[in-house]
Amino acid sequence: MKIRLFFFAALLSTGLTGCDWFGNSPDFDDDFIPYTIRAGNHEAENTTAAIKISNAKKLDFQAIFDESARYETIDPGNKYDINKLMGFSDCNQHHHGASARLGWNWMEGEVRIYTYVYANGVRIPEKLMGVAQIGKIHRYKIEITEDSQGNSVYKFTMDDHVELVPRECTGGGILPSYRLFPYFGGDETAPHDIKIKVRFL
Template sequence: MLSGRRNKRNSSVGTILAFGILILIGSCSDIYEQKEVEYLLPKGQHMSKRLGGFPNDKSGTLKSDVLDFTARFDESVRYDLGNRNQDDINKLFGFSDCNSLHHENSVRFGWRYSLVKDMVEIFSYAYTNGVVGYHHMGDIAIRETAHYQIQIVGDKFYLLLNGEMKQEVERGTNCEVGLYYKLYPYFGGDEPAPHDISIYIKEIFTQ
């Protein structure tokens, strides 16, 4: 009789321990899950602020040869500047290149709101040896989550939108050694944000 009670007690303890381990594993997996981060472009400013977590933690370098992320724009993306600055390209996300400042060598996705289409126009936006170039890559609906990727391959960047290669960009000369610091959302152009604008970015890290 005593042996039976012990077996039942040991079985119950084992079940509780197993359940506790499952909870622990589940909570640990959440630590490594990448969360969507809101970047706020405040009214009257160019630079974005990261909301939640560590608001000032926007520094960082690219640690692989691919920048991979998703992004979406909410209704706050709509704006009417009422002048030619409406056509300016804002910056979404990217990185510098060649151990230089981003106005010398860098690559980013750019964006602007189209009043006519009521959509967000997406661009490649790159500096190569101090010369800026850009190219329209496609249009994204408001609230749509799109997939963006920049690949470093030799002396070129390849920019993909929703899994489709859209643009090839030449890298600067003398880029055998690269230090890539990340470049976060920025409004402008010449004119600052006309009101608060939110962009939601989720980085994808691969080993």
């Protein structure tokens, strides 16, 4: 009993509780969390119920793509569709109303990373952040901050590259902010199992 109490107290002292791992758990070989989007699906496994409610204004993480990031679409026109990496809903709205995410696709032999933002139900044109190397750790951040004119913006960072996207919150939503997980599509579902590993910072 004393050992259990000590262990629970140790978890609380580090700010880490079981709720932080509700859904996928870290792969203890390297402490990244593996997310798998199975062939024929849009959403990664074990994330639908793993809603992470947070009032934080920043999402900071590392991610690794493996060879499964290479794919071809059935409809050639869908190759331009942007898949989703990580992000969060905003402005007390559903994520198709207001959200900030990093997106990706396999384009011309490389994994391209983009901004992916909804504002007032309208998707804002994406900005190219850079190219993720297969098997390499890249660091990503999405922050709610202000630009030099004092306007609210999303600050996207991939390694050392930064892009600002305007943030607009209008209308009265009631939903708390929640984390958004890896997602394939677009119109099409994953053509094969796609694996992405994430470490939250």
